[in-house]
Amino acid sequence: MTDLYQSQRTMRHLRKTALQRGMIAILDVGTSKIACLILRFDGIEEPGEADGMGSMAGQSNFRVIGAATTRSRGVRFGEISAMNETERAIRTAVQAAQKMANVRVDHVIACFSGGEPRSYGLAGEIELQDALVRENDVARVLAACDAPDIGEGREVLHAQPVNFALDHRTGLADPRAQSGNRLACDMHLLTVDAAVVQNLLYCIKRCDLDLAGIASSAYASGIASLVEDERELGAACIDMGGGSTGMSIFMKKHMIFSDSVRLGGDHVTADIAQCLHVPLAVAERIKTKHGGVHATGMDDREMIEIGGDSGDWEKDRRQVSRTELIGIIRPRVEEILEQAAERLDAAGFSHLPSQQIVLTGGASQIPGLDGLASRILGQRVRMGRPLRVQGLPQAATGPSFASTVGLCLFAAHPQDEWWDFDIPAERYPARSIKRALKWFKDNW
C-alpha cells in the first residue's frame, strides 16, 4: 500500500504545483463523452469560510477558461477498452480546450466511473501519548486503521477520514489540539480495479499530460449536484452515465459509500437499436428526441419516422408509435433504478436519517424519470443539476456534466485524504535516515 501512498502523494504534490501556477485541466473520461475543462485559479480564497459555504459556494477563486467535449471512443462501462481510440479522443478534447483557453496545461485531474468501485469502512484507535492531539497523532490513528483484504489487483482510490472520536465525544471534524486520551477515527476506503487506473494513467501520459489527481466520478458528481444541506444531513447521488451508473452516499459532508451498476444510457440505446433494427446512431437520436418513460394516450397517435438507409422502401419508411418506444426504454430504466436501489439497500441507506436521492447524469434527462424513480427509490427523489461554476459554457451546465463540475470543485477544495498526512515514524523501516529526520521533526 506504500507504493500507492507514494504515488498519491506525488499527485498531491503535482496538484499543489498546478494550483500555484494557476492552471489545471479537468478530464472526465466517460463512456459516452470525454469532457475537458481548463481552470484558472486566481485570487486568494477569502478566509473564514472553512466551515460554512460562502455566497459563491467556495468556488469564487477559479474560473473555467476553456471547455471542450468530444464523443468518447474506446471506453466501455467507464473503462478504457481501446487505448489508441481513447487517447485520440482525449487529445481532441484537450486540444480544443487549450485552443479556447489559449494556454497550455500540463497537469490534469481525471475521473472515471468504471473499475467496479467497492467501499470499505475502516476504524482505527490509538492511545494518545500526551493528552493532546497533534498532527502526527492524526497520522498515527489513520495508520492504525485495520486494513481490509481489498483483493488481488485492486487499488485504493480514495481513503478519506470521515469521523474522529476523542474519548466519548464523536463527530469531530478536526481533532487537532484537543485534549483527550483515546483518539479513534473512521475512514472510508474506496478501491477500484488497478488495471483500470493503470490504463487511464498510461493513456494520459501518452497525451504528454501529468496526472495530478484522480477521483471516482460518483464522488465528483455527488459533490457537484448535492446541495449543502443534503450533503450535511445525508443523501445519495445516482449518476446515470452512459456505460455505468454510479452511486454515492454523503453524510456530514463526507462520502461514506460508493458503488456502481454497470448499466447506463448506452444500454437503453442498444435496446432500441435491437428492437427497431436501426443503427446505434439512429437509436441514440430517437432516444434523445422522443424518449420517455410514461406512455399516455397521446403517445399512441404520435408516430416516429425511423428512417433508414437500406434501399428497401418498406424498411426505410417504417414508423413506430412513441408508446412502443417507451415500451422499449422503460424496462431498461426500471432495471437500472432497481439495481441502484438494491445496492443502496445493501449499503443500509434505509437506515440513514434522510432518504434524499438525487438523480443526475446524462441518462437522467429522460422525461418523466422523476415519477418512475420515486416509485422505485422512494418519495424523496429530485433531479439534480451541477452547481454553477464561473465561466462554464451554457452547453456544459446540464446534468451530464455533473461529474466534470464536481471535479472542478474537487480540484478547488480537495478533501483531506489519508496520504495528506505524514507517515508516522514507526512506519518507516528501522535504521533509516528518514525515520531519524522524521523523529527530529516531530519532537522539535
Added chain:
Amino acid sequence: MQSLSRAAPYRRDPAPSRWAYKMQRLWLTPAFRGFMRFGVPLLMVALAVGIFLASPARRESLWGMVASAKEQVTERPMFMVNLVSIDGASPELSDAVRAKLNLRLPQSALKLDLDAIRVTAENFDAVARAVVRLGAANVLQITITERQPAWVWRTEGGLILLDDTGHRIAGLAARADRADLPLIAGEGANQAIAEAQAVLQAANPFANRLRGLVRISTRRWDLVLDRDQRILLPAENPVAAVEGLIALNTAENLLARDLTSVDLRNPQRPVLRLAPAALDAMRAAHGITVPTETKS
C-alpha cells in the same frame, strides 16, 4: 442492391494527430512563443546583416557610402566657418592664441570642437577665461578675459608677473617696467597671495617706505623697507602684527630710528635689532664698555 442515396462520405478523424497535438502544445508554451515572435526575427535580421558584412568589399563600399553622405552634409556652404575673431585680448596674446589653435579655414562648423578650442585658449597663462561660440555669419567668436597683473614676483629665474590669485601671467624683463606693482619674493610666495594682499593693505601707512614682501620658508612673511630695515611677521595672524607695529610707530616713531629689524614673530615681545652705530651710541649713553672682539 447498393443504397440509392448518396454514399456516406468518408468521415475524417476529428482527433488531432500526435504531431499536431504536440505542435499546438509547443506553440502555446509562453517561452517558445516569445522566442518565435521576437527571437527568430531578430536572429534573421542579425544573420542577414552578418552575411552582408562578411565580404570586405561590401563593407568598404558601405563605409565609403556613409562617409561620402556625411561629407556631403558637412561641406555645405552654410556650415563653413571662414573667420576667427578673437576679442578682449591684447594683439600679442590674440596672435599667440591664433597661432596655437592653428585652424585650417575654411572648415565645417560641424567638425569644429568648440570645447577643445576653449581649453586650448584657456591653457595660455595670460587667459583667465575664454568663451567660444559660433556667431552670426559663421564667424568663430573667441572672447578672452585676460588676467590682470597685480604682483611682481622675483624668483631665481627672473621676474614674473602674477595676477591677484597668484597665477603666472608672463615674465618681466625689468622691475622698472612695472614699478607700480608691489614686489614679492621667496619660494612659494605665489601660494599666499591673499595673505600678502592683506598684509600690504595693513601696511599702507608706511607704503612709501615699503620695498616688498619676502616669503620665508613658505611659512611667513617679512616686510622689507628701505634703509635695509626688515620687519619679521609671525606665521599666524600677520595683519594684527602689522597693526601693532603701526601703533608702535605712531607712538614711538619706531621705524624712523636706526634699526635693522623689528622681530614681531612673538606677539607678546617685539624684538628690535639696532644698527651697530646706534648700538655703540646707546652703550656709550648708558656707560657700558664692551671689550672689542678680535677675530682670529
